[in-house]
Amino acid sequence: MLTVGDKFPSFALKAVVSTDPKTAFVDVTDATDAGKWKIVFFWPKDFTFVCPTEIAAFGKLNDDFADRDTVVYGASTDSEFVHLAWRQHHPDLNDLPFPMLADIKRELSEALGILDKQEGVCLRATFVVDPEGVIRFVAVNDLSVGRNTQEVLRVLDALQTDELCPCNWQKGEAVLQAA
Template sequence: MGIIGSTIKPFKATAFKAGENFYDVTEKDIEGKWAVFFFYPADFTFVCPTELEDLGEHYEMLQKLGVEVFAVSTDTHFSHKAWHDTSEKIGKLKYAFLGDQMHVLSNNFGVLRDGVGLADRATFVVDPDGVIQLMEITCEGVGRNANELVRKIRAAQYVRSHPGEVCPAAWEEGSDTLAPSLDLVGKL
């Protein structure tokens, strides 16, 4: 796909967020911030509310890490509000839901299903420079794990703030990192 390391493309979407009026979000709103774009196929479905609830349970932690979260589907912001107002799981969520009925975001991130009009189940992490650092795409029936997303964001933030170091597999905050060099070639 070649999307890792690319800069987020311009977009404008209307957001719904509990306790707030509808408002527009563009790529300018995330400049200087970490952001998660959490695509899911549709409101009022089955796996989606379980994933969104799991993400919601980690939202406060993500906020402490300086990360803003945007749930995105090809539904409208009105549908997002209706789902929030009628679902116990969705009703407690505090992050923004973006309506992408014109498929701008889904196309920008390359996750719009051809001939279906729905987004794939996909997660993208964008750094403060607007560069896509992480992505995960799963099939329709496989939900994501917010614990793993948080771990990956911590690793990406660590690598950004510690040039010359990398985080090995299953790295957790506080664990040892690696400094790639010729001395390590063939020794790991």
């Protein structure tokens, strides 16, 4: 699995950005939103139970990420058509403010090393990628446990200080000074 300090892989994927089939589909690549921080998070399968809670939670924090010059991408190995149907039929996903990436060939998931060995679907992986495309944070949860989106935001805040941040540091608190 790729980790902190590794370059995030190149990719070109179809994505869903709305519930209207006429405007829903766009292409997203690693060059999309160049120069911005990126949160790229993966979930195992559409039309499941834990996944929409996480996706909706990232959606609720989207403005907070945007305030930090950061874009959010969600992804799974489901197709763009499955993503569209899920967005259309799940009220918590109707108005998502970020693209849902369709990694149906599993190329990005394989390059990142986040495919579950038994199920062949993405683990609940989260990557914070800096503007140069370098992975600065990775977290991976078991398929049955949702992640903490507030923690992802806290880590992004800490990374963007470019300072030493102590345990449980929160935005606005003092950073550590090296002796």
